[in-house]
Amino acid sequence: MKKIIYILSFLMLALTVRVSAQNELTTYLETAAENNPGLKVKFNEYMAALEKVPQVGALPDPTFAFGYFIQPVETRVGPQQAKISASQMFPWFGTLSSRENSVEAMAKAKYEVFEEAKSKLFYDVKSTYYNLFFMHQAIDITIENIDILASFKGLANIKVESGSASAVDAYRVQMEINDLENQLALLKDNAQVLSVKFNSFLNVDVNSNIQMGEKLTGVELLDKHLALDSVLMNNNTLAAFDYQIEDLQYRQKVASKEGLPQFNIGFDYTFIGEGNSTASNAGQDAFMFPKVGITIPLYRNKYKAKVQEVIYLQEAKTNEKTDKENSITVLFEIVWKDYQDALRRTVLYEEQEELAEKSLSILESEYATSNLNFEEILRMERKLLKYALEMQKATADKEAAVAFIQYLQGQ
Incomplete structure (x- = not known):
């Protein structure tokens, strides 16, 4: 419950703009969750771990024995002909429940591994989608700039024919x-590679058409510290460490209880034949119940070593979790830096693109009415293309950074 409240409080600090691209992406994420074979592997491993719970929680199989006397043993009441015995071993109180709790904790750890794999898959789908979106935008922008250059070429040809410009302008x-x-050809090839990669995550035909929205979802993370706290609280890998440590705690209890006595309860039933005995109970079968036994763990060093082994493993796993927390914190800082850089680039190139468009319009007008150096027009057109592409790249990078932070948060 605490985890859910924390997630909701964090989401309240995020500004989300719903657009068509998000709807398309959500559909693809659902398809990936249903079809991806790698994710199915992790889920089946989790389900297999659950099946271990009834195995370790069951008592040992009872022992049943039958014996037949080839040469009957004479007793006071008659000859012993056959014997049946059965027994059940019972471990020390609480041993089975501790084993169940241990396996349940490991199953929960497996589930967190599955959730981590799902979050990673969602990040892969999102980041590939954003890169593919950028490629499509880059293709459209490049085609638009080719059309602009074609109009420049027409203007240059007119000036060449009138004798007011050199043919070099048309060549340029x-x-x-x-x-x-x-x-443009390279961009189309890159888009094809990304399409195959994207469809492979969904486990569909690699040539399946991918629907792209007009815009990407705009999400701004407003609080760095709250985002980091959410990562450390909700990260699936860290949660898996918690359950692994819990498993080791129960394993320590099991190791301690294995050093305690075990009890054996059973019965014997002996078939007595009719002999020459004159006793009143002659020929009557003998039944002995209960037959009680006890297993005494005399070799204490073995059980002490088992307990100490688990203690060392607990300490190792705790340190491993701390090391992973440090690594995730550093990784978060790097991604947050990338996110901030993408935000700055988005603002910068939006302004630069606007200024380049105005400058190009002025230069085009001046070239049409004067002998302005045509090289200035081409240089500004290259800048306009660069800023338009960089603007789209910054937007895709920002969304990819947000997606990676969401992956660290277990989303």
């Missing part, structure tokens, strides 16, 4: 167009 434009067409 065509060179720029050739470069962009080559870049």
Whole structure:
């Protein structure tokens, strides 16, 4: 309950803009959760761990024996012909429950491993989707810039025909167009690779069409410390360590109880034949119940070593968790830095793109009415293309950083 409240309080500090891309992405995440074979492996391992609970919680199998006397043993009441015996071993009180608790803790750890795998899968799907979204945007922007250059080429040809410009201007434009067409082909190849990668996460046909929204979801994380606290509280790997430590605590109890006596309760039934005895109970079968035994653990060093072994493992697992917390904290700092950098770049390139568009419009007008150096127009057009691409890349990077933080939070 505490975990749920904490998550809700954190989400209240996030500003979310719902757009069509989010709806598409949510559908793909559901498909990945249902189809991904790697995720199914982790889930089946968790289910297998649950099946161990009834195994360790059961008593040892009872022992049953039958004996037949080839040469009957004569007794006061008659000859012994056959004998049946059965017994059940009972461990010390609380041993079975401790074993069950130990296995249940390990099953919970397996579940956290499954949840971690699901969170990692969701991050892979999201980040690939964002990169693919950027590729599609880059393709559209590149095609748009090729069209712009084509209009520049037409303007340059008009000026060349009128004798007010050199044919070099038209050649320069065509060179720029050739470069962009080559870049466009590379972008399309990259988009194809990302599409195959994305569909593989969903375990669908690699050539399946991927629906892309018009915009990416805009999420801004407003509090760094709260985000880090949420990571350390909800991270699946750290939660798995907690259950592993809990498992070792129960294993210590089991090791201690194994050094205590075990009890054996059973019965014997002896078949007595009719002999020459004149006793009143002659020929009457003999039944002995209960037959009680006890196992005494005399070799104490073995059981002390078992307990000490688990104590060392607990200390090792606790230190391992602390080391993982430190690693996650460092990783969070790196991702938060990337997130802040993406935010700054988003603001910067949005402004730069706007200024480049205005500058290009002015330069185009001046070139049409004067003999302005055409190189300035091409240089500004290259800047406009760069800023437009960098703007989209910054947006995709920001969303990828948010997705990774959500992965660390176990979402």
